[in-house]
Amino acid sequence: MPPFQGETSPEVRASDFDAAERAAVYRAIRSRRDVRSHFVSDEVEPEVLQRVLEAAHAAPSVGLSQPWRFIVVRERQTREAVHAAFTKANEEASRIYTDERAERYRNLRLQGILEAPVNICVLCDENPTQGHGLGRQTMPQTALYSTICAIQNLWLAARVEGMGVGWVSIIDPNALRKIFEVPAHLSIVAYLCVGYVREFASEPDLVTAGWEGRTALSDVVFNERYEGRERGE
């Protein structure tokens, strides 16, 4: 391929991460887990939580809108209310499974709301004034997407601090809205359980429990066009 705009190749590249630093980042990415067990009760120090939230806040956001909001929850009583909302949603969710799959579902550990000393309720302003609407006319969901990027940053930062994060999605967002007094202009995006852990499992819990296996990268990567199977083929 010819160089573009009159420049000559090879050009000077920014390469400011050495091999050890690159390896650290890849290890954080590979060893991150969705943690539901193994939380220890040790308090999360404010300065550590601050670092992890700063990492979230450094995420990309459409138009630099930074539409994420984080409610840090430590009070036991509040976490008990959230746990009750989880239990209700989980009873309903479990009904779609039958036979052996139902048995497996019952054995899954799905949340650590009470065991993790810190919970974080993540919100999003889906129509932020910050950013002046840049990039959201054709893809209005990008404010929401920015908020998820922030969550993934938080997850990786927590990992290197020795903290696990578990994302609880078996919960009615309206129950969370009521508990946390969230006004209508903010969306409820995620509920995270955060805390130090005894260990990070070498494999995802759902693999170990026989719920689902991992697919190969080659099954999800295509060249130039979508070449995958149609559903049902």
Added chain:
Amino acid sequence: MPPFQGETSPEVRASDFDAAERAAVYRAIRSRRDVRSHFVSDEVEPEVLQRVLEAAHAAPSVGLSQPWRFIVVRERQTREAVHAAFTKANEEASRIYTDERAERYRNLRLQGILEAPVNICVLCDENPTQGHGLGRQTMPQTALYSTICAIQNLWLAARVEGMGVGWVSIIDPNALRKIFEVPAHLSIVAYLCVGYVREFASEPDLVTAGWEGRTALSDVVFNERYEGRERGE
């Protein structure tokens, strides 16, 4: 706070990242940029692209559903078709701005579709069979959210490889669907420009261009309840 489930505190914690490794991860997170300029024409080696895609594929996913799909685009002709779709969407998007803001908009560099040697179109199966529906009954959007987590992993991995990523959201998803022959059961989530760069800007381009400033972390973090302002207050 008392220890839970009969355990004694302080407990043994997993702390397997040393200070230098932690610093590397935080630096990747802080110095990641949404890159639209500074791409160089150097080819991205297949093994480097593989590492970056492996990082994406290691993202968390609801029920281990791994619902992301990646189309790797290198052909110039295809990127030109995408660039034409961007130009059309951008002309429409620019019309909402007037006066000085319109002038600033015109001066923004919003994409690097032709300059970046690799583009990636990111898709999502929003109703995956993989994962057996776990975690998606109360929050069906979580398959989409998983795909965004994968994008953020990719972004950070690219950063440590010296590659920039630019997310182009000013584009009609249906134009991308047509170009890449994407079947109806997959959603068009993102279009990314990926390539080595001359430099990573110290600040986001939108800050430098005077489009938008960064907000303080304290403006987006709340304790125990949502305590922020209602819209318009």
